[in-house]
Amino acid sequence: MTAGPVMSGWQVAAPGPAAGGPLRRVEVPVPEPGPGQVRVRVLACGVCRTDLHLAEGDLAPHRPFTIPGHEVVGRLDAVGPGVDAAALWPGLGPDGRLGIAWLAGTDGSCRYCRRGHENLCPASTYTGWDVDGGYAEYAVVSAGYAYRLPSGYGDGELAPLLCAGIVGYRALRRAQLPPGGRLGIYGFGASAHLAAQVALAEGATVHVMTRSADAQRLATELGAASVTGAYDAPPEPLDAAVLFAPVGELVPVALEALDRGGTLSIAGIHLSDVPTLNYQRQLFQERSVRSTTANTRADGREFLEIAARHRLAVTVAAYPLAAADQALTDLAADRVTGAAVLFPDPAS
Numbered sequence: 001m002t003a004g005p006v007m008s009g010w011q012v013a014a015p016g017p018a019a020g021g022p023l024r025r026v027e028v029p030v031p032e033p034g035p036g037q038v039r040v041r042v043l044a045c046g047v048c049r050t051d052l053h054l055a056e057g058d059l060a061p062h063r064p065f066t067i068p069g070h071e072v073v074g075r076l077d078a079v080g081p082g083v084d085a086a087a088l089w090p091g092l093g094p095d096g097r098l099g100i101a102w103l104a105g106t107d108g109s110c111r112y113c114r115r116g117h118e119n120l121c122p123a124s125t126y127t128g129w130d131v132d133g134g135y136a137e138y139a140v141v142s143a144g145y146a147y148r149l150p151s152g153y154g155d156g157e158l159a160p161l162l163c164a165g166i167v168g169y170r171a172l173r174r175a176q177l178p179p180g181g182r183l184g185i186y187g188f189g190a191s192a193h194l195a196a197q198v199a200l201a202e203g204a205t206v207h208v209m210t211r212s213a214d215a216q217r218l219a220t221e222l223g224a225a226s227v228t229g230a231y232d233a234p235p236e237p238l239d240a241a242v243l244f245a246p247v248g249e250l251v252p253v254a255l256e257a258l259d260r261g262g263t264l265s266i267a268g269i270h271l272s273d274v275p276t277l278n279y280q281r282q283l284f285q286e287r288s289v290r291s292t293t294a295n296t297r298a299d300g301r302e303f304l305e306i307a308a309r310h311r312l313a314v315t316v317a318a319y320p321l322a323a324a325d326q327a328l329t330d331l332a333a334d335r336v337t338g339a340a341v342l343f344p345d346p347a348s
Contacts (some may be wrong), residue, residue, distance in 0.1 A: 003206055005029070006028060006030065007028060007136055007227065008025070008321065008345070009027075009067045009135055009321075011024050012068055015061060018329045019332070021325060022057075022286075024065075025064075025322070030174060033080035033083075034080050034097050036080060037079075037083070037141060037142055038077075038079050038083055038085065038098070039077045039078040039080075039140045040141070040146075041045075041075045043131075044158065045321075047161065047163065047319070047331055047336075047340035047341065048070065048071075048190070049190075049246065051068045051328065052328055052331050052332055053246075054129060057268050059129070066129065066132060067128065068128040068133050069131050069134035069139075070100065070127035070128040070134065070163055071101070071160055072159070072162065073097060073138050073156075075097060088144075097149045097155070098146045098148065099147035099161075100145075100147075101131075101145070101163055101264070102167070102296075103118070103297065104124075104127045104129075104140055105130075106123060107123040107124075108126045110154070110168035111156075113328060117296070119295055124294070126294070134254055147184045155343075157342065160314055161312075163191075164233070165195075165304075165312075166190060166295045166299055166303050167268075169194075170292055171266070172242055175241065175242050175263050175290075176263045176265075182239045182240075183196075183199050183204045183288060184234050184238040185206060185210075185241070185244065185246030186243045187210055188218065188244070189245075189338075190336075190338060191244050193218060194345075196219065196224065198306060198310070200222070203227050206223070207236075208317055209228055209231070210230055211230045214337040218315060218338065230247075237258065237259035237262070238257050238258050240258075241265070242266075244267050244268065248273045249275060251264070251274045251275070251277070252278070252282050255282035255283065255289060256281055259311065260287070261286045264289050309320075315338025316339055316340075317339065318341055318344045319340050319342050319345055322342075323342075324326075325343055
């Protein structure tokens with residue numbers, strides 16, 4: 001019997017510190033698209049902080065030996081039974097680019113899905129957590145959860161848009177920033193530098209608080225009105241703030257920087273413990289704090305439409321697929337400015 005084609009990829013073998021090598025390079029069969037699925041040949045895959053949380057065990061694995069990666073840009077390669085690619089993505093063509101993001105599936109029938117909050121579906125599944133993701137040469141996705149990608153961007157530039165961009169966009173909207181308002185951003189990595197550009201394009205004044213000197217320079221280049229250290233006070237009260245750094249100690253800092261009626265939105269799936277809050281200083285006068293849980297597909301489509309209208313500057317640190325473990329290690333050590341992106345290994 002002739003064995004089927006195989007591909008190279010990485011699996012989460014033993015969750016633990018990134019420097020300890022939680023990923024394992026493997027050769028596995030190329031996945032076949034099932035009913036309602038499509039397969040893409042991976043052109044680029046972003047390295048998200050959620051991948052790091054999964055690899056390091058901050059998020060318990062949902063299945064053993066999963067291939068991580070949920071910011072996948074791919075070339076349509078094969079379709080499964082029941083998929084009409086021409087109807088789903090008119091004009092895409094046989095070699096068109098599709099995006100695979102964090103949300104991989106929902107039941108479509110629960111009360112959350114019915115009211116448009118599919119990101120809260122108890123039966124939701126996620127790319128690189130419940131199903132294999134893009135740290136590999138090929139990936140499959142349910143066709144209804146794949147995104148048509150905007151033109152005018154390189155493969156590597158598109159990858160961070162699919163999680164850093166989409167989830168950052170939802171976090172920005174949950175901050176309820178008023179038109180022309182004053183926005184504070186805490187932490188300035190892959191997601192933050194995209195959300196900041198959306199806010200700036202919509203007329204906001206953006207103040208950035210981050211510890212990294214490289215991130216501070218990037219924030220200045222992108223047009224932030226002020227850039228200071230992570231624990232410093234902004235130069236004016238904030239109408240809204242988004243916490244991108246997974247540091248619970250910054251929650252009271254950000255709340256105290258809010259003006260009356262301001263909202264702090266926390267982005268990300270993991271946050272260290274939040275210290276005790278002082279009601280008078282940090283919550284009184286109708287200050288609010290809100291979490292952000294994944295995104296809906298509507299969020300994804302809205303954000304990608306904005307990205308098509310406003311050419312976002314995407315800062316990419318490129319790594320070959322063979323160096324996925326190094327990319328995670330660099331992300332853990334805050335050595336990545338912008339977004340780390342994996343590209344297929346050069347042909348041997």
